[in-house]
Amino acid sequence: MSNLTYKARLFAADAHEAVGQVRKYTNQPYIVHPIEVAQIVRSVKHTEAMICAAYLHDVLEDTKVTENTLREEFGGEITELVLWLTDVSTKKDGPRAVRKVLDREHLAKAPAAAQTVKVADLISNSKTIVKFDPHFAVTYIEEKLALLDILTKADTGLRARGYEICRFAKGMLK
Numbered sequence: 288m289s290n291l292t293y294k295a296r297l298f299a300a301d302a303h304e305a306v307g308q309v310r311k312y313t314n315q316p317y318i319v320h321p322i323e324v325a326q327i328v329r330s331v332k333h334t335e336a337m338i339c340a341a342y343l344h345d346v347l348e349d350t351k352v353t354e355n356t357l358r359e360e361f362g363g364e365i366t367e368l369v370l371w372l373t374d375v376s377t378k379k380d381g382p383r384a385v386r387k388v389l390d391r392e393h394l395a396k397a398p399a400a401a402q403t404v405k406v407a408d409l410i411s412n413s414k415t416i417v418k419f420d421p422h423f424a425v426t427y428i429e430e431k432l433a434l435l436d437i438l439t440k441a442d443t444g445l446r447a448r449g450y451e452i453c454r455f456a457k458g459m460l461k
Contacts, residue, residue: 311419406446413427
């Protein structure tokens with residue numbers, strides 16, 4: 288692990304811990320999820336910036352970290368990837384279905400690196416949600432299949448794995 292990726296991992300762990308965030312359903316330290324996302328990204332062609340973004344992908348949404356702080360700590364390339372991975376919708380935008388459309392439209396414009404990290408995030412979250420919340424998983428999996436449809440620049444093998452997981456889950460949840 289490079290010094291920069293190690294720094295990103297520690298930074299994300301500290302940021303999530305500072306707000307008391309834990310994994311829903313399991314109450315594990317939140318960093319377990321970004322670590323899994325980074326491991327998934329490592330399984331395909333990647334850059335150091337992608338691994339850092341995998342660790343940091345939820346810090347702008349879920350912690351008190353600001354874009355300026357992220358830029359100061361990690362520079363422009365990593366911050367831009369994290370911005371692509373951060374939901375643009377807010378509760379004020381309307382019901383969940385409307386917000387998810389806005390977020391998909393944003394991600395459709397994202398570069399390949401960000402889309403690849405997003406697919407890794409989707410894979411990580413899908414397994415947990417299907418296991419622990421099958422009722423919500425019905426909605427969630429449909430949303431993720433729609434998301435995979437627009438992540439056309441993501442790593443093709445990883446995207447295929449995302450489809451496989453979502454389609455299998457959809458079949459299980461019927």
